[in-house]
Amino acid sequence: MLRSCLLLRGPPQQLGGTIGDIEGMPFVEAFRQFQFKAKRENFYNIHVSLVPQPSATGEQKTKPTQNSIRALRGLGLSPDLIVCRSSTPIEMAVKEKISMFCHVKPEQVMCIHDVSSTYRVPVLLEQQGIVQHFKERLDLPVGDSSSGLLLRWGNMADRYEKLQKTCSIALVGKYTKLRDCYASVFKALEHSALAVNHRLNLMYIDSIDLEQDTKAQDPVRFHEAWQKLCTADGVLVPGGFGLRGTLGKMQAISWARTKKIPFLGVCLGMQLAVIEFARNCLDMEDANSTEFEPSTPVPLVIDMPEHNPGELGGTMRLGLRRTVFKTQNSVLRKLYGDVPFIEERHRHRYEVNPSLISHFEQKDLAFVGQDVDGNRMEIIELANHPYFVGVQFHPEFSSRPMKPSPPYLGLLLAATGNLRAYLQQMGPPPPSDEYSNENGDSYAQPRMAELEIS
Structure with a gap:
């Protein structure tokens, strides 16, 4: 069965064009049209956005994420999942704020902060329920074997950090x-x-x-x-x-x-x-x-x-x-x-x-x-x-x-x-x-x- 996933990094200015400039981002327009051919059950849009934390105030800023989501919707695409990158763990209040102003459920906001190795990222996402979310949203035939795979992956990540x-x-x-x-x-x-x-x-x-x-x-x-x-x-x-x-x-x-x-x-x-x-x-x-x-x-x-x-x-x-x-x-x-x-x-x-x-x-x-x-x-x-x-x-x-x-x-x-x-x-x-x-x-x-x- 066909499964499509569009992964975008925001804000759109960094994607090769200005906000609203479809000619500068032909791939975005292609996916906008493709979502209707593939239908919702086979199409998934993940938007990756940075949540900056200025050293002067230490406050995690959500405006860049809000603006990039707004620009993306203006181009005809709505995110199914928002992945927020940050240097430190994102506070629950910040996550709820992104959920409210970006018009998605709280469970559709995933947070990835800086970790000891990239092998920790899948473990971090699994802890936030991404497997269950994919299973329900795309009706994926995910069985118990996936939990065993994730367990082995977690063990591998642990082992990587302990290498001497x-x-x-x-x-x-x-x-x-x-x-x-x-x-x-x-x-x-x-x-x-x-x-x-x-x-x-x-x-x-x-x-x-x-x-x-x-x-x-x-x-x-x-x-x-x-x-x-x-x-x-x-x-x-x-x-x-x-x-x-x-x-x-x-x-x-x-x-x-x-x-x-x-x-x-x-x-x-x-x-x-x-x-x-x-x-x-x-x-x-x-x-x-x-x-x-x-x-x-x-x-x-x-x-x-x-x-x-x-x-x-x-x-x-x-x-x-x-x-x-x-x-x-x-x-x-x-x-x-x-x-x-x-x-x-x-x-x-x-x-x-x-x-x-x-x-x-x-x-x-x-x-x-x-x-x-x-x-x-x-x-x-x-x-x-x-x-x-x-x-x-x-x-x-x-x-x-x-x-x-x-x-x-x-x-x-x-x-x-x-x-x-x-x-x-x-x-x-x-x-x-x-x-x-x-x-x-x-x-x-x-x-x-x-x-x-x-």
Whole structure:
């Protein structure tokens, strides 16, 4: 059954237009029209508003909320729920005032004050009866199982605040100055760190700072970057585009491989791991990617367009794709629940050249996961290493707080010295013979949500 939810932050001036200016807020007009097509039982409007508290008086002000609600109604939308943000808990008198002047019931005013972590927010909303409110307003089939989920979520929030041990992960990327570029990666690492009862210390390292050119130009920055890398418990090399910074990434990969530091390469990180291994372990000094050197004599990574050759996004391999495990003896397969195949989201254009993978068969680097046709290399694993894994897909997109992404979980388990113990204690595979991203679940075994490793 269709369920629609419009979440707005007020006042409307901050939404891209002036009050009453519908052309400045086309999405508001679209939802105004959509509410009649979807009908009331399938449409829900949540309005988020700030309740400021000036330090001079200490009084919580409701006028901004009243004004934004008035402007929203002038645009043809009425809130079903008003969520009030504040630095301190909102007083009952203030809540009743908002209820009276905004023409909603008191139970339709929810208050969220600053809390110790974002994981506390759902607990705060549940305490104010939001689940029951949704159930009655939208006639949702919410059963007793939701209470168990909320209980586990509350336990997770409690555990997050009590974490004492810290795990340091070095993220070696090209866009570290714009850290929002790695927001999904950061959350996936945080989910996994919480699952293994450690607080995440994520150290951002610009890959250029690890290169010799930086040593000549700015030795202080060079040594600071390498000091971070040397003190990390694990190394992550995420995706990216272009030649800039790739040498620094490969140096970080080489460090993790030779020093037995847990490593995870995602997308470009996996491709560079293959190139680094070919250059340093297979005597293929000219191995390269055609993205960086179109005329390379050893095209180890090549352009494999999904559809027709062209420019930019039209050639990218996007969306949920199936990866088949080619061996039973795979760390990542065990982390996924010992399933024969998985489905993960992709976003790339270049891939490992399938015609050259035979050179790796006699060495320790194995392509343990491929697409259904065996033409696209999806997963690499290095034997005789605590954890050296590369994936062509982006598992961070499907990570959830209580269901961390298996590749990221493996990195944190290895970085904290718990990977072997965890793999030994894992139970039999789930009833289903596949791993799927359906309903946003990123992990095959539900009991993963309650992982607690001492």
